[in-house]
Amino acid sequence: MIRQLGPEDIQVFRQIRLEALRSEPAAFASSAADWEALPDAEWTRRLTANAVFVDFYEGKPVAMMGLMRQGASKMAHRATVIMVYVRKDRRGGGHAKALLDAVVAHARSAGVRLLELALSAENPAALRFYLREGFREVGRVDGGIIHEGREIDDVLMMRRIDHDASAG
Template sequence: MIRQLGPDDMQVFRQIRLEALRNEPANFASSAADWEALPDAEWTRRLTVNAVFVDFHEGEPVAIMGLMPQTASKMAHRGTVIMVYVRKGRRGGGHAKAILDMLVAHALQAGIRQLELAVSAENPSAIRFYQREGFTQAGRIQGGTIHEGREIDEILMTRRIVGGASAQ
């Protein structure tokens, strides 16, 4: 069951977000320590300014994906896909696609026409997933993140969801 989290879901949000950061530290720009230091009010703020979707399996959160809308008036048609994670034992089960489909529906209702994201160049399965879902590479940031002293490139990807040839 997938649902958008609300302010009362802060503990669920904290659980799955920290799991993601601890289990896949090289794949995120933030670290678990960054998020562990946040006060409850900041967790709640992040949960309410972004649309956060979680997939539950047998009552447990197993996947997360967020949408961070651009706020500048000339960029309000764009949104950034953030915090993407599927628990290792649940990968390949359609969770990411199901959440992405719900995120796209939400984005369309919010007037968003284009989705954007950054993915670790060292995460080929994620890159393939995004390509299957209609994202195309828009650029590359060399050394976009540093993990354990090592620079990791980020691949920038976009997907038009309204108009244009690549809208799905």
């Protein structure tokens, strides 16, 4: 069951976000330590500033995907897919596809035309998933993330959703 989280869901958000950062530390720009130090007010701000969707399996949060809309008026038609995570034992279970569908529907209803994202070049499964879902690679940032002293490239991708053949 997918649900968009609200301010009353701060504990669910904290649980799944910290799980993601701890279990896949090389996949995110933030570290678990960055988020563990945040006061509750900042957790609430981050949850409400962005649309955050969580997929629940057997009543427990197992996957998450967020949407961060551009703030500048001339870029308000763009949004970035953020905080993507699926628990290892639930991968391949359709959670990412279901979350992406929910994010796309939400984005469209808000007038978003372009979805953007960045992912680790060391995550070929995610790259294949996004290509299947209609995203295309638009660039790379060499050494975009430094994890444990090692540079990891970011793959930049985008997908139009205003006249999208892969919708549905």
